[in-house]
Each structure stands twice: as C-alpha cells, then as structure tokens.
Amino acid sequence: MNSVKLLNLLALLLAATPTNVGAIPAGPVTSFERLPTNGQFRILTETTTTLLSILAGDTVRLQTVKRGDAFTEPGKPSIVIKTKWEDDVTSTVDETNDKEITVSWVNKKEGSNARYTVHIPKAPAALKVAITGTNGNAVYEESLPIDIGVNYTSQYLTHGGEEQFFGGGMQNGRFTHKFNTIKVERSDNWDDKGTPNSSPFYMSTKGYGIFRNTFSPGTYDFTTTKAPNGVVTTHAEPRFDAYIFLSPSLKGILDPFTQVTGRPFLPPMYGLELGDSDCYLHNANRGERRTLSYTTEIADGYVENDMPVGWLLVNDGYGCGYEDLPETAAMLASRNISMGLWTEFDLTNQPYEVQEGQVRVRKLDEKWIGEGYEFALSGCEIAYNGIEDYSDARGFVWTVEGWAGTQRCSVMWSGDQKGTWENIRVHIPTFQGAGLSAQAWTSGDIDGIWTGSAITYTRDLQHKAFAPVVMSMSGWAPFDKQPWRYGEPYTSINRKYLKLRQSLLPYFYSFAAEAYFKGIPPIRALVLEYPNDPVTWTTAVQYEFLFGTQFLVAPVYTEGAVVRNGIYLPEGTWFDYWRGGVRYHGNQVLNGFPAPLDTLPLFVKAGSIIPMWGNVNSFREVDKERDDLILDLYPASGAFEFDLYEDDMVTRKHRVGEYSYQKFTMTSSGDDKVEFDIGQVVGEYTGKPAIRGYKLKVHADLVFTQTVENTVDVKNVECNIVDAVISLEKDNVILVRIPRFATSESKHIVLSMRPRAVVGNNFVFQN
Numbered sequence: 001m002n003s004v005k006l007l008n009l010l011a012l013l014l015a016a017t018p019t020n021v022g023a024i025p026a027g028p029v030t031s032f033e034r035l036p037t038n039g040q041f042r043i044l045t046e047t048t049t050t051l052l053s054i055l056a057g058d059t060v061r062l063q064t065v066k067r068g069d070a071f072t073e074p075g076k077p078s079i080v081i082k083t084k085w086e087d088d089v090t091s092t093v094d095e096t097n098d099k100e101i102t103v104s105w106v107n108k109k110e111g112s113n114a115r116y117t118v119h120i121p122k123a124p125a126a127l128k129v130a131i132t133g134t135n136g137n138a139v140y141e142e143s144l145p146i147d148i149g150v151n152y153t154s155q156y157l158t159h160g161g162e163e164q165f166f167g168g169g170m171q172n173g174r175f176t177h178k179f180n181t182i183k184v185e186r187s188d189n190w191d192d193k194g195t196p197n198s199s200p201f202y203m204s205t206k207g208y209g210i211f212r213n214t215f216s217p218g219t220y221d222f223t224t225t226k227a228p229n230g231v232v233t234t235h236a237e238p239r240f241d242a243y244i245f246l247s248p249s250l251k252g253i254l255d256p257f258t259q260v261t262g263r264p265f266l267p268p269m270y271g272l273e274l275g276d277s278d279c280y281l282h283n284a285n286r287g288e289r290r291t292l293s294y295t296t297e298i299a300d301g302y303v304e305n306d307m308p309v310g311w312l313l314v315n316d317g318y319g320c321g322y323e324d325l326p327e328t329a330a331m332l333a334s335r336n337i338s339m340g341l342w343t344e345f346d347l348t349n350q351p352y353e354v355q356e357g358q359v360r361v362r363k364l365d366e367k368w369i370g371e372g373y374e375f376a377l378s379g380c381e382i383a384y385n386g387i388e389d390y391s392d393a394r395g396f397v398w399t400v401e402g403w404a405g406t407q408r409c410s411v412m413w414s415g416d417q418k419g420t421w422e423n424i425r426v427h428i429p430t431f432q433g434a435g436l437s438a439q440a441w442t443s444g445d446i447d448g449i450w451t452g453s454a455i456t457y458t459r460d461l462q463h464k465a466f467a468p469v470v471m472s473m474s475g476w477a478p479f480d481k482q483p484w485r486y487g488e489p490y491t492s493i494n495r496k497y498l499k500l501r502q503s504l505l506p507y508f509y510s511f512a513a514e515a516y517f518k519g520i521p522p523i524r525a526l527v528l529e530y531p532n533d534p535v536t537w538t539t540a541v542q543y544e545f546l547f548g549t550q551f552l553v554a555p556v557y558t559e560g561a562v563v564r565n566g567i568y569l570p571e572g573t574w575f576d577y578w579r580g581g582v583r584y585h586g587n588q589v590l591n592g593f594p595a596p597l598d599t600l601p602l603f604v605k606a607g608s609i610i611p612m613w614g615n616v617n618s619f620r621e622v623d624k625e626r627d628d629l630i631l632d633l634y635p636a637s638g639a640f641e642f643d644l645y646e647d648d649m650v651t652r653k654h655r656v657g658e659y660s661y662q663k664f665t666m667t668s669s670g671d672d673k674v675e676f677d678i679g680q681v682v683g684e685y686t687g688k689p690a691i692r693g694y695k696l697k698v699h700a701d702l703v704f705t706q707t708v709e710n711t712v713d714v715k716n717v718e719c720n721i722v723d724a725v726i727s728l729e730k731d732n733v734i735l736v737r738i739p740r741f742a743t744s745e746s747k748h749i750v751l752s753m754r755p756r757a758v759v760g761n762n763f764v765f766q767n
Contacts, residue, residue: 023149026050026064028123032101038087041103043120045127048148052118052129055085057107058247059256060118062129064146064153064240072239074215075374077381079405080243082260098122107246116246131208131246139207139246143230146240153240159230163206164537165222166250166436166527169199169402170412173426175433175525175542177202177222184235185217186372186401190415192426197402197412199437200235201257205537209245209253211260211404215373250528251520254438258519262408264440265384266516267469268360269619269649270338271396271411272505273310274498275471276302276482277342277363277445279317285475291315292324292331298482299335305484307495308502308617311361313340317475318367329358336618340396343383344368350386360387363398364410372401377409384409392651398471407438411469414444419452419477424460425557429542431467435521436528440512443469446483449476454486455597458493462600463555465497466547468523493598504547505619506611506629506644511548513645513659522548530570533587541568550608551577554593554601564601565591573606575634580699581732606636609664611644619649624689628737632697633676635668648686658685662743671701674751681743693740697733700753720750 024047031044039054044067051071053061063071073080091105104117116139119130128142144156165177168184173192187195200212202220210233212218218235243260245253258264279286280294295314302309312332315322322328322341329339340361341353345368353359362383369379376399384395395409402412414430417423427444434442446464447457461483464470474480483494501508511522520528524546526536535541544554544567552574554567567590576582578599583606584590593601604610610632613622647659660683667675678694717726717734725737734753741747 023147023152025145025147026127027145028125029101029120029127030123032095032120034093039089039091039105041093043127048127048146050127050146052103052120054089054091054103054105054118055243056256057089057105057109057114057116058245058252059085059260060131060244060246062240062242062244064148066148066238069239071241074213074241077374077378077405079215079377079403080213080260081262081405081408099125114248131244133207133246133248140244143228148238148240151238152234152236153238154232154234155240155242156229157231157233158227159222159225160206161225162534163204164527165202165204165220165231166433166525167199167202167209168220168433169195169201169404169437170197170414170430170434170439170442171195172414172430175429175436176527176537176539177220178537179223181219181221181223183217183219186370186376188366190400190417192422194415196400196415197406197434197439197442199402199404199439201261201404201437202233203245203250203253203436205250205531207246207248209247209257211243211245211257213241213243214239215403250436250531251518254436254519258407258438261405261438263517263519264407264438264515264521265395265409266512266654267411267441268338268394268396269505269509270310271361271394271469272508272512273308273502273618274483275311275313275340275361275469276309276474277313277316277340277471278474278480279320280314281321281323282319283317283475284319285317290324291322292328295328296331299332299337301482301484302337302617303335305491305495306617307483308498309337310618311338311340313342313361313363313471316342316363316473318344325353325357325359333358336620347382347386351390354387354390358391360391360393361396361398362387364400366400369399369401373403376401377403377405380406380409388652394650394652402439404437407440411441411443412439413442413471416450416476417444417448418450419447419456419460421456421459421557421559423448424456424463424555425543427467428463428545428555428557429539431523432525432542432545435468435523436525438519438521440515440519440521440523441468442523443467443471445481446470446472447481449473449481452477452481454490457481457483457486458490458597459556461494462497463553463557465501465600466523466545466551466553468521470501489598496598497600499615499617502616502618503612503614503630504610506613506646507548507550507642509649510611510643510645513647513654516654524549526552526568526570533570535568536570540566544568550605550610552603552605554603556595556600562594562596563591564593564595567591567593567601569603573636574603575606575699577602577604580730581701604632604634606634607638607640607666608632608634609640609642609666610634611642611664624687625691625740628693628695630695630697631664631676632699633666633674634699635666635671635674637668637670639665639667641665646681646685646688651686653685657683659683660685660688672753674698674700674753676749676751678738678747678749680746689743691740692743694738696736696738696749697729698736698751699732700734700751701732716754718752721747724749 043050131140203209216237369376397410612630663679
C-alpha cells in the first residue's frame with residue numbers, strides 16, 4: 001500500500017464515529033466505471049465496492065459491500081417484484097471536474113423534465129453520494145461515508161431544519177418522526193410505540209424516499225440536525241442495498257416504491273364491510289360450541305339488528321378447529337356473508353377449505369408467522385395465493401408482523417389490545433403512518449380483544465367505521481363484542497355508523513382502486529393532500545385524518561369528552577356532516593366542537609361529489625339498474641370532479657382491464673346556480689348496468705316554500721331536466737331525482753336556486 005492510500009485509510013479510521021469503532025467506512029474513490037447495462041456504474045474504494053443503477057427517471061439503486069464481497073439479494077420470498085426496467089433513461093457522465101464525477105439524467109415521468117444529478121467526489125475526499133435536482137439544490141446528501149461493520153451497515157444523511165420524515169411502516173401511535181428514533185423490526189410490542197408491521201422505508205419532505213432492501217431489523221434515528229451525523233439509519237447486516245425514490249411530492253415517492261415492492265392489493269367488496277371473528281367450536285374461554293349452529297346465531301344477530309356485515313371468521317382461537325364447513329358457508333352465503341378461517345399452523349388443506357368450504361378470508365396468527373420478516377411475507381403469500389389458486393375470488397388475508405411487500409397480499413392489523421381510551425388514541429396516528437409506507441389496508445379490533453366497555457366500544461367503532469378495514473373480535477373479553485351486545489343507546493349508534501360506512505363504499509372503493517393503481521392509501525394523513533401546509537407535517541394533526549380526499553375525521557379519544565378540541569381544518573370550506581347548514585373556513589383550529597356520544601366529528605369539503613348507496617346491509621343487495629346511485633353534492637364556487645371506479649367487486653377480472661370509470665363534474669359560480677354533468681360509464685365488466693338512475697342530494701342554502709306534497713316551490717329551484725323530480729329532504733338538502741337513462745350516454749343538469757344570506761361561518765334563513 002503506498003503512502004497516499006495509507007494516509008487516506010488512517011484519516012477514515014480517525015474520523016470514525018463512536019458507533020462505528022471497529023468498522024472501516026468507504027474511502028476515496030479509486031475507480032469509476034460505466035458498465036454495459038444501461039445506467040449502471042461500478043465505484044471502487046480501498047474498502048468497498050458500490051453499484052450505482054439509474055433504474056428509472058425517479059428511481060436509483062445504490063448497493064455497497066465490502067471490497068471483495070458479492071452483491072446479494074436479501075432472501076426469499078423477494079421483497080422486490082419489479083426486476084425489469086424500461087431502457088429509456090439516458091444518463092450523461094462528466095468526469096472533467098477536478099473535485100467530482102457527475103451522472104445526470106432527465107426524469108420524464110415528472111412531466112416537467114426534472115433533471116437529477118448524482119455527485120461522486122474524487123480523491124482525496126471519501127465517497128459520499130449526493131443527488132441534486134433541477135435547481136442544483138441537494139435532494140439527497142450523505143453526510144458521512146457508508147459504514148459497513150461485522151454485523152451492521154449504517155447510512156448518514158444530512159438533516160435539514162425544516163425537513164420532516166414519514167414512514168417506517170406501522171409505528172403504533174406515530175405518523176411523523178422528526179426528532180425521534182423508530183425501530184424497524186419484528187416486535188411483540190403491539191401497544192404505543194410498538195411495531196406490529198414495520199417497513200424499511202421512509203420519506204423526506206426534501207424530495208426523496210429510501211427503501212432498504214433487507215429482511216434484517218434496523219433503527220432509524222431522526223433525532224439530530226447537527227452535522228456530521230444527521231439522519232442515521234442502521235440495519236443488522238454487513239451489506240447496503242437501497243432504492244432511492246426521487247419526487248417533490250410524497251405521492252410521487254409512493255408510486256415508484258410500490259412499483260418496486262408491489263401495489264396494495266384491491267380487496268373484494270365484502271372485505272371492506274364489517275368482519276366478525278370468534279371461535280365457534282372448541283372455545284377455551286366460552287366452552288364447547290357447534291360451528292354451524294353458533295355461526296348461524298351470530299349471522300342472524302346481524303340480520304335481526306339490521307346491521308351490515310361482510311364476513312365471519314368461524315375458528316379464531318387456539319385449538320378451536322371447525323366442522324361442517326360447506327354447510328356453514330352455504331348458510332352464510334344465504335345471508336350475503338362470506339366465510340373466513342384463522343390459522344395457527346401452516347396451511348395444508350387449502351383445496352378443501354377454499355373449494356368445498358368456500359373460504360374467502362384468511363387470518364394468520366403470530367403462532368405461525370410470528371418469526372416475521374421473510375417467514376411472515378411467505379405465509380402471507382401462501383394464504384393469499386391459496387384463495388386465488390382454488391377459486392375465482394381475490395385473495396383477502398389479515399396478518400401481523402408485516403414488512404415491505406406485505407401490502408401486496410394482506411391487511412395488516414395492529415395486534416391484540418385492550419378496549420381502552422388509550423387504545424383509541426394510539427390508533428388514530430397509527431393508520432395514517434402506515435399509509436405513508438403504502439400499507440393501504442390496516443386496522444385494529446373494535447375495542448380491542450380484552451376488557452372494554454359500552455362507551456369505548458361505541459367511540460372506537462365510530463373511529464374504525466372510517467378505518468381502511470374493520471373487524472370486531474369476541475371470545476377473549478368477559479363478554480362478546482358484536483355491535484349490538486350492549487343494548488340501547490349503543491346499538492342504534494353503532495348501527496348508524498356501520499350503515500354510513502356501507503353507504504359510502506362506492507366512494508371509498510374508488511380510493512381502494514387508486515391504492516391498487518398508484519400506491520396511494522385510501523386513509524390519508526393530511527400531509528398527503530395538503531403538503532404545502534406546514535401544520536400538516538406535525539403532530540398538531542395526528543388525531544385526525546382524511547377518509548379518501550373529501551372527508552375529515554376527528555375521533556373522540558378522551559374519557560368523558562362531549563366536545564372535541566384541536567381540530568385543524570386545512571384550506572377550503574368544510575361542512576359539518578351532521579349539521580349540513582354549518583360551514584367552517586379552513587386554516588383554523590376548532591375547539592369545543594360538540595361531540596356527544598352519538599356524534600363523531602366529521603367534515604366534508606365544499607366542492608365534494610360523494611357517490612353513495614342507499615340503505616343496504618350488503619353490497620350483494622345492490623341492483624345497479626334498479627337502485628338509484630346517490631350523489632351527495634356540496635356545491636362551491638369553481639369546478640370539481642369525481643371519478644367513480646366500478647368492477648364486479650369480487651373476482652380478479654379487474655387485473656385484465658375489466659372495470660369502468662364514470663366522471664361526475666360540478667361547476668358553480670355561487671349559491672344560485674349549480675351545473676352538474678353525469679358522464680358515460682366507460683369500460684366493461686360483468687354486472688355493469690346498461691341503465692341507471694341518479695338521486696342528487698344538493699346541500700344548498702335556499703329560500704324555499706314547502707308544499708303539501710313535500711316538494712320545493714319551483715320559483716326557488718328550477719332544473720333543466722323536464723322529468724326530474726325535485727323534493728326537500730331537510731332544510732338545507734334538495735333532492736333531485738334524475739330518471740334512469742343509458743350508461744352509454746351523458747347528461748348535463750342545471751339547477752337554478754335562490755340562496756339565503758350568509759352570516760359569519762354559518763348560513764341562516766333570510767327574513
């Protein structure tokens with residue numbers, strides 16, 4: 001070794017931070033080589049070999065190993081499913097600068113020809129990779145060289161004062177991580193700060209996201225902005241393998257991340273309805289039962305109490321077992337309910353269970369997949385594929401101990417908890433944070449599986465009626481946990497929210513499709529829709545979230561509370577969903593908001609178009625040609641639209657293009673005129689209606705007179721559709737029924753109305 005190399009190595013050793021004692025970080029670059037594969041480069045130092053791959057305009061892969069070691073993948077099953085990349089990125093290398101080598105390319109996916117440049121320092125500086133954007137500002141910047149030890153690898157990135165961080169998978173009780181350290185690991189801690197479904201991925205508001213391609217546990221430290229440490233991410237293995245995603249938006253980062261690791265699966269419609277879980281045979285806590293007779297009793301309980309339910313899990317309990325599976329499935333099917341099974345062991349009888357037993361839901365217990373990491377991902381895929389291999393249905397699986405990639409095959413639930421106010425509080429930010437790691441389908445048991453009370457159950461059901469998916473589990477608490485068990489007034493309140501969720505499924509299913517096609521979660525932290533509002537980056541909004549894009553939900557999580565404080569409304573105008581005549585300006589905090597036991601603080605944004613079903617308890621009750629599609633309209637000045645996604649709701653035919661979109665557009669220049677366009681249903685699928693009627697619910701503040709026939713005086717509301725029927729639902733909601741017409745046609749509707757006067761934030765009658 002010559003003297004220059006020796007001095008460089010000594011400098012690196014002396015600069016090693018205390019956590020890196022005994023390791024040799026990457027040194028100065030000794031060789032830079034363009035490889036035959038387009039966009040791929042090999043970078044050598046005295047101690048490391050790095051492979052830089054420009055995979056797409058927004059995706060870079062950076063791999064580093066000790067000099068002489070081979071590049072390897074983390075194991076099977078593979079987290080990464082995208083291995084072939086379009087050869088359409090042209091990179092330019094510039095080695096003329098004395099201080100650095102640069103590799104530049106244009107990201108055509110951005111639509112704005114954004115230009116990115118990788119900067120690689122020349123000797124004597126140590127290898128620290130940086131990436132700049134079009135304006136020359138650093139988007140991604142290593143503050144120290146990659147450090148590979150005997151059993152760990154650490155990366156150090158700069159940490160800006162205004163920079164914020166999201167991700168890490170399901171981090172219970174958290175959605176934003178600035179000045180915090182998170183663990184990315186399989187864990188038995190399912191309470192606050194637990195990690196029941198972590199993910200080696202995070203995003204920065206600086207414009208990058210990083211997915212560490214590994215099954216090894218890690219720690220992500222965002223606690224300091226001080227150089228040189230900054231952001232320190234460490235995994236317990238001697239290799240560095242990271243996919244770096246580049247975009248100015250968080251949605252733009254989730255897109256390539258889910259291309260690499262898999263899009264969230266699209267649940268069948270029954271999977272978005274309420275699920276119920278218990279042991280209906282050898283129940284260790286309740287005694288002996290019979291699968292068919294007891295399942296029938298529970299199913300009939302939902303029917304008798306007029307409550308929606310989509311599926312029943314009939315064997316959830318250690319040693320429970322099952323009997324009469326085909327007969328039980330047939331009984332449930334006659335009540336429009338699908339059947340599921342829980343498993344504590346490997347799945348060895350799937351042909352019988354799925355084919356003859358008609359099993360369409362799987363729940364995986366920790367006793368089987370509790371090792372986590374690759375073992376849990378493998379179990380998820382086995383269960384998911386088993387449903388699809390032996391039926392025409394979509395896989396629908398619930399699991400815990402998920403990881404990056406699990407979003408493509410399973411719901412991830414937050415583990416087993418107690419029914420407490422703390423449990424409600426913890427879950428509000430938990431679901432948001434999971435969604436920011438593309439874990440689109442997440443949930444927790446209503447009121448936990450242990451303890452609980454009538455009030456915590458009711459408040460938790462209100463919250464989870466707006467969760468991605470929802471399930472109630474009995475058998476572990478001293479009492480069963482179906483939503484009618486506590487009697488009145490709780491039964492009626494629970495019914496109200498379950499029916500509201502059911503009616504909103506056409507709206508919500510469209511966001512489920514967006515998750516499947518684009519990787520954007522259906523339940524959203526405010527930062528996804530309002531990224532330029534710095535309030536949304538912080539814990540100030542951790543106890544509220546968006547249901548789709550148009551509903552803002554602010555659950556009650558404090559014992560004894562009959563008001564809700566600290567509700568932040570972002571920009572725009574927001575309707576109180578329960579008191580539609582009450583509107584609030586955005587960019588303000590609401591305190592003392594009325595929230596008695598039957599009221600979940602719920603807001604809908606002005607300009608919203610909300611497709612809904614009527615009063616049904618199962619999607620199977622809907623006849624799209626017979627039943628009017630309800631369009632809940634909240635007019636505002638400007639132009640607004642909504643794209644309704646539809647398919648057969650059960651099979652996998654959507655994967656081969658069998659689905660449709662229908663565009664609805666609303667335009668208004670004030671409160672006196674609303675123009676609404678019902679677009680054609682574009683696309684084909686089994687069950688697509690040839691004709692359809694519509695019921696417009698227009699939230700308008702009008703001067704009106706009510707006739708004996710409960711219709712609005714035509715002097716106050718006029719419609720250009722001659723055979724439209726106009727009536728009054730309540731003081732501020734006008735119903736306009738548009739008779740059925742062909743879905744191959746479109747229709748333009750004009751409503752002319754006489755508005756009331758406006759006083760403050762609320763609308764009142766004009767005398």
